[in-house]
Amino acid sequence: MSLQYERDPETIYRNSFATIRAEVSLNDLAPDLHPLAIRLIHACGMVDLIDDFEATDDVVACARAALEIGAPILCGCEYGRIGHHPSPPARQRGSVHARR
Numbered sequence: 001m002s003l004q005y006e007r008d009p010e011t012i013y014r015n016s017f018a019t020i021r022a023e024v025s026l027n028d029l030a031p032d033l034h035p036l037a038i039r040l041i042h043a044c045g046m047v048d049l050i051d052d053f054e055a056t057d058d059v060v061a062c063a064r065a066a067l068e069i070g071a072p073i074l075c076g077c078e079y080g081r082i083g084h085h086p087s088p089p090a091r092q093r094g095s096v097h098a099r100r
Helices: 010-021 031-044 047-052 059-068 077-082
Strands: 053-055 096-098
Touching: 010 031, 031 053, 031 059, 047 053, 053 059
Parallel strands: none
Antiparallel strands: 053 096
16 A cells, blocks of 8 residues: 655645634634634644633734734743743733643
C-alpha cells in the first residue's frame, strides 16, 4: 500500500484553514473575531481552543486602532510557557483570553 502525501506548502496551508473552518463552530463569536479565532487555532493546532476563547466585543476595533498609531503589541508569553494564568485576568477593554 502506497500513501500519497500533499507536498505543496500552499495547498497544505489552505487545507489546514479549511479543516479548521469545517470542524469549529464560530457561531458564538462576533464575525470580526472569526479570523482571530481561526488563526489562534491554527497556531496551536487545537480545535477545542474555541471552547475557551473569550474576547471583549471591541477587541478587533481596539487592536486595529492601536496598530494604526504604531502602539506596541503586548503578549503574556510567560503565561503561555507555564500553561495557565495564575488568576483570571481582569476583563479590560480590547482584550482576548483563553481560559486554559
